Amino acid sequence: MKTNATLAGGVLLLLLGVVGCPKAPTPAPPPAPMVPTGVALGEQVFKTGIGASGTHVPFTKGGDKFRAEPGGCIGCHGEDGRGKQISDKERIPAITYPALREPIGGQPPMFSTDEAVHKAVTQGVEEDGEEMSPVMPRWQLTDEEFAAVVTYLKKLSEGQPPIEATHEHEHMKYEHSEEHKTK
């Protein structure tokens, strides 16, 4: 009995399927590939690390954890871009545009030009020539991607309280290797 009922149900469903669906649905045309530009591209790189090509932006260094599971800037610098304390002594710096380019706490800006920021992000070299922590990935961004990230870092700070305390953009302390010390 049970088998028959199941069978009947199956047939009914099949019929319903056929009757309820007189025309085969015309397949929707494949969506045009969404290639974000400008601030949307910057947001994408910031949040996922995916560049304009649709794949993760190539990078060197970045620490073991990041290499194992690459993501965007957000993973280290935080959703608001204001960095975070990761241990008693270590802090990942804030990278909102004002944090990078405006004077903070009576100190001169961390970077005097966008080109200097570019060098830090792509080569891991501070404006004073100091090599940055190997934890910071060296991002092989295209000019378009870098400009987009900068635009997003500007947008990110809108509505945020100003970064006043120098500790918010203090560098992560790490042991410089000997070769870097002899500069």
Ligand code: HEC
């Ligand atoms: C795996 C963690 C990690 C990720 C991901 C990461 N950063 Fe960093 N970043 C760091 C660390 C750590 C420093 C501090 C390096 C130092 O001072 O030696 C840093 C420093 C910086 C600085 C210099 C800030 C300053 O005050 O000197 C900039 C600019 C920066 N990151 C931008 C970015 C951007 C843009 C992205 C995404 C495209 C990104 N970072 C992704 C870890 C990361």
